[in-house]
Amino acid sequence: MNKTLLEISQTKNSGLAEVLSDWKNYDDETVLLCFSELKRRNVPINEQMQHLMTAFAIHKGVPLSELESDFFNRKGFSSYEEYYHTQIQVLEKSDEDKAYVQQMRRERIVQLEEINKKQAKKDVLYGGLWFAGGLLVTLISLSSGHGGIIAYGAVIFGGIQFFRGLINS
Structure with missing residues (x-):
């Protein structure tokens, strides 16, 4: 498994300690970055973590300090601090990007609200028409005195749609 610097940070x-305790399931870069990140945060390296990192170094056949320095030298940096500060700026979005994304979200929310209001107006209109039409058909057919059509489906459907539109508007 691999973790990026941004994920690690x-x-x-x-x-991070879990990565160190399960170092066999991670690539060398992830293990070294996690260890270096813990040191950058000034987290005390307890005996168990030190033992795990020693086991990692023994497995690699090179002392841990040498593993770290070789890794960062290959990346073109002298230390994790330098690597971190250079790379993290590239990985994090700039303030301008964040502001742009926020603006786009606000605009999209406004668009969705407008769409919902238009739909609510349609629901009120069509719901009212269905309700009135169903009620009209029922009243006309019952006024003949010989029974008639009871358009309860249109009345119920229209009423529900009408009130749904009112609630959403």
Whole structure:
């Protein structure tokens, strides 16, 4: 499993410690970045974590400090701090991007509200027409005195649609 620097920088300390405890299931870069991130945060490295990192270094056949320095040198940096500050700026969105995204969200919300209001007006209109039409058919057919058509479906459907439109408008 791999984790990106952005994911690692946003992970809680316990999550980073889990990566170290399960280092065999992660690639070398993820393990080294998690260990370095914990050190950057000044998290005390307890005996268990130190033992895990020692096991990792023994597995690689190179001391941990050498693994770290080689890794960052290959990336073109002298330390994790330098790597972190350079890379994290690239990974995080700029304030302008965040403002643009927020503006787009606001505009989309306004558009959705307008669409919902238009639909609510249609529901009121068509619901009222169905209700009135069903009621009219029922009243006309019953006024003949010999029974008639009771258009309760149109009345119920129209009433529901009408009130749904009123509630949403």
